[in-house]
Amino acid sequence: MSEALASLPAVGPEVKRRDGATGDRIFNWVVMGCGLFVLAALLAAAISMAWGGLLAFRTFGFGFITGTEWDPVAQHFAGLVPIYGTLVTSALAMLIGVPISLGIAVFVTEVAPRWLRGPIGGAIELLAGIPSIIYGMWGLFTFAPFMSDYVQPALIDWLGPIPGIGLLFSGAPMGIGMLTSGIVLAIMIIPYISSVMRDVFLVVPAQLKESAYALGSTRWEVVRDIVIPHTRTAVVGGIFLGLGRALGETMAVTFVLGNTHNIAISLMEPGNSIAAAIANEFTEADTDIYLSSLIALGFILFVVTFIVLAAAKLMLLRMAKQRGE
Amino acid sequence: MLTNKLLSACLGAGLAAAFAVSASAADITGAGSTFVYPVLSKWSADYNKQTGDKLNYQSIGSGGGIAQIKAATVDFGASDAPMKPEDLSAGGFGQFPVVVGGIVPVINVKGIKSGELKLSGKVLADIYLGNVTKWNDKAIADLNPGLKLPDSQIAVVHRSDGSGTSFNWTNFFSKVNPDWKSKVGEGTAVNWPVGIGGKGNEGVAAYVTRVKDSIGYVEYAYALQNKLPYVLVENAAGQYPKPNADSFSAAAASAEWGKAQDFYLIMTNAPGEKAWPITATTWAIMYKEPKDAERSKAAFAFFKWALEKGQKEASSLDYVPLPETLVKQIEDYWTASFKG
Numbered sequence: 001m002s003e004a005l006a007s008l009p010a011v012g013p014e015v016k017r018r019d020g021a022t023g024d025r026i027f028n029w030v031v032m033g034c035g036l037f038v039l040a041a042l043l044a045a046a047i048s049m050a051w052g053g054l055l056a057f058r059t060f061g062f063g064f065i066t067g068t069e070w071d072p073v074a075q076h077f078a079g080l081v082p083i084y085g086t087l088v089t090s091a092l093a094m095l096i097g098v099p100i101s102l103g104i105a106v107f108v109t110e111v112a113p114r115w116l117r118g119p120i121g122g123a124i125e126l127l128a129g130i131p132s133i134i135y136g137m138w139g140l141f142t143f144a145p146f147m148s149d150y151v152q153p154a155l156i157d158w159l160g161p162i163p164g165i166g167l168l169f170s171g172a173p174m175g176i177g178m179l180t181s182g183i184v185l186a187i188m189i190i191p192y193i194s195s196v197m198r199d200v201f202l203v204v205p206a207q208l209k210e211s212a213y214a215l216g217s218t219r220w221e222v223v224r225d226i227v228i229p230h231t232r233t234a235v236v237g238g239i240f241l242g243l244g245r246a247l248g249e250t251m252a253v254t255f256v257l258g259n260t261h262n263i264a265i266s267l268m269e270p271g272n273s274i275a276a277a278i279a280n281e282f283t284e285a286d287t288d289i290y291l292s293s294l295i296a297l298g299f300i301l302f303v304v305t306f307i308v309l310a311a312a313k314l315m316l317l318r319m320a321k322q323r324g325e
Numbered sequence: 326m327l328t329n330k331l332l333s334a335c336l337g338a339g340l341a342a343a344f345a346v347s348a349s350a351a352d353i354t355g356a357g358s359t360f361v362y363p364v365l366s367k368w369s370a371d372y373n374k375q376t377g378d379k380l381n382y383q384s385i386g387s388g389g390g391i392a393q394i395k396a397a398t399v400d401f402g403a404s405d406a407p408m409k410p411e412d413l414s415a416g417g418f419g420q421f422p423v424v425v426g427g428i429v430p431v432i433n434v435k436g437i438k439s440g441e442l443k444l445s446g447k448v449l450a451d452i453y454l455g456n457v458t459k460w461n462d463k464a465i466a467d468l469n470p471g472l473k474l475p476d477s478q479i480a481v482v483h484r485s486d487g488s489g490t491s492f493n494w495t496n497f498f499s500k501v502n503p504d505w506k507s508k509v510g511e512g513t514a515v516n517w518p519v520g521i522g523g524k525g526n527e528g529v530a531a532y533v534t535r536v537k538d539s540i541g542y543v544e545y546a547y548a549l550q551n552k553l554p555y556v557l558v559e560n561a562a563g564q565y566p567k568p569n570a571d572s573f574s575a576a577a578a579s580a581e582w583g584k585a586q587d588f589y590l591i592m593t594n595a596p597g598e599k600a601w602p603i604t605a606t607t608w609a610i611m612y613k614e615p616k617d618a619e620r621s622k623a624a625f626a627f628f629k630w631a632l633e634k635g636q637k638e639a640s641s642l643d644y645v646p647l648p649e650t651l652v653k654q655i656e657d658y659w660t661a662s663f664k665g
Contacts, residue, residue, distance in 0.1 A: 069516070070516060071515070071516035072487070072512055072513075072514040072515060072516065073509065073510035073511065073512045073515050073516065074510070074516070140528075140531055140535075141531065144535060145535055148535065148536070172478060172480065174480060174521070174536050175535060175536065176521065176532070176535075176536075254485070254524055255524065255528070258521035258522060259485030259521065259522030259523070259524070260517070260520065260521050260522055261516065261517070270521045270522075276485075280485045280486040280487070280522070280524060281486065281487050281514055283385055283386030283388060283389050283486065283487060284386050284387060284388040284389075284486065284487020284488065284513040284514055285388060285487065286388035286391065286392070286487075286513070
């Protein structure tokens with residue numbers, strides 16, 4: 001407590017007070033400019049993509065979203081395959097990445113001995129700094145062979161015969177495909193989610209936690225009933241930051257997804273994603289309608305991301321309402 | 326005061342820009358095909374040593390190369406697919422081949438060594454159509470009596486990005502398999518009926534190395550570098566030549582360039598006895614009446630040097646020199662079609 005008091009600015013006769021009105025106004029304008037810049041950039045991106053994709057939307061209509069054909073020779077394009085691939089790989093990434101991130105954050109803030117917190121925190125930040133092309137190459141040359149030799153045959157043997165779930169784990173163990181992409185994406189988004197979670201877990205008032213411990217709560221109960229409810233807004237925010245990255249990730253996915261215009265139930269099968277399709281085909285898209293279709297895919301990715309974020313916001317609002325805030 | 330400052334700043338910037346322009350005026354600029362990038366960068370280094378002229382080439386893809394030359398932002402565009410004569414004359418362009426290379430099917434099948442497996446173009450296309458799905462399919466077994474073929478699914482690998490390699494590959498299929506022509510067609514990117522897509526030659530090579538019982542196609546140099554077993558493919562004369570410099574140049578020599586207007590000829594399925602059936606070339610596309618004659622002249626000087634002296638370096642990178650008759654035809658075409 002005394003530390004906090006000492007850090008407050010000393011107010012006394014020796015401090016000269018100036019009229020801050022002008023400075024304050026300039027400051028307001030500057031920060032408002034920064035805020036508007038985000039809106040302007042977002043709006044400009046959305047408009048230019050919608051404009052670029054207009055030709056494709058006009059030509060193919062609603063079928064552009066529901067159709068599965070992608071034929072550059074016949075100049076007929078529809079985007080359901082990459083849309084599906086984007087959603088499935090991102091969902092897989094969240095399914096794997098969120099629990100692990102939560103575990104990391106809880107370990108670092110509540111369980112780990114003090115000397116271990118620094119190194120793990122540093123490792124998380126380093127992981128976030130690795131360029132995605134490195135993840136892609138690692139995924140293709142190191143992780144995909146491991147998946148095809150050990151993980152996928154085991155999954156096919158164990159889970160394949162189960163009715164229902166088995167459909168997800170059928171096919172040839174090629175090492176690349178939806179599952180591998182989901183895992184690589186999960187590794188890529190873990191640093192983002194876990195560092196946000198760690199930072200917000202650290203600001204949970206010690207009195208709350210200590211009171212709970214004093215009442216005999218276990219660590220798990222403290223995390224479940226004190227830490228997470230106290231920080232849920234920020235935690236959900238962190239999760240959606242990771243999801244946004246997973247949806248838009250390009251290079252790593254291009255390497256390990258298989259780039260096939262194909263919708264398959266099995267997670268072992270290759271597929272395509274919006275970002276990967278654009279990265280692969282943009283350079284040689286030599287007709288207007290081809291280029292427009294790729295830009296239209298970009299616009300759809302934009303809309304999907306927007307919907308996801310809006311859903312997150314709604315969820316937070318509802319949670320706040322339930323708690324009567 | 327303020328205007329003075331502005332003026333001098335503008336002058337300074339203008340001077341700097343002028344200097345930048347004059348410095349780069351000697352540089353030849355080009356953009357396009359990634360297929361020729363290795364040999365162009367080797368040529369440009371040697372040419373720079375000998376003449377002091379520099380070549381600045383951006384390997385952005387064939388489609389991009391054509392777009393750039395249309396916008397006149399570069400001195401030449403390079404494309405793995407030729408432009409049609411009518412498109413050339415509409416835009417005031419001329420085109421000519423620069424270098425020849427081969428595309429080879431590569432496999433990863435246990436027990437089958439390089440050059441042991443023979444496939445006809447039709448069967449190869451049927452594999453890529455998904456009509457032939459097993460390695461011991463009768464169609465394959467009939468072409469390979471005595472070779473022990475495994476009873477396993479064929480994993481097909483193709484390019485995921487648009488590429489001239491795919492263009493020549495699908496062009497060959499369209500010539501030898503009517504089914505392919507009607508269902509898929511040819512192009513730098515097509516709607517592949519089956520298989521997984523690797524990004525770039527290196528991506529396909531990596532997939533074929535990793536995925537068991539797979540087949541893919543790469544430029545010859547990548548097959549050599551990755552030590553991938555290749556497949557022999559039947560040519561138009563019914564022979565199975567080995568893919569190497571000899572069979573590539575045999576294809577280039579046997580192709581009927583003399584009859585092709587603006588060198589609009591795709592070399593796949595060339596008629597020669599020893600011709601490798603999937604041989605490809607890259608075209609340079611230039612304005613016939615360029616706005617900047619000086620720079621265009623510099624570009625021609627470079628290509629003349631490349632065609633006459635630079636072909637040895639091309640062979641060291643596993644490209645194939647153009648046959649002498651073709652070089653002669655190209656030089657005649659230059660004097661006939663281009664100004665300056």
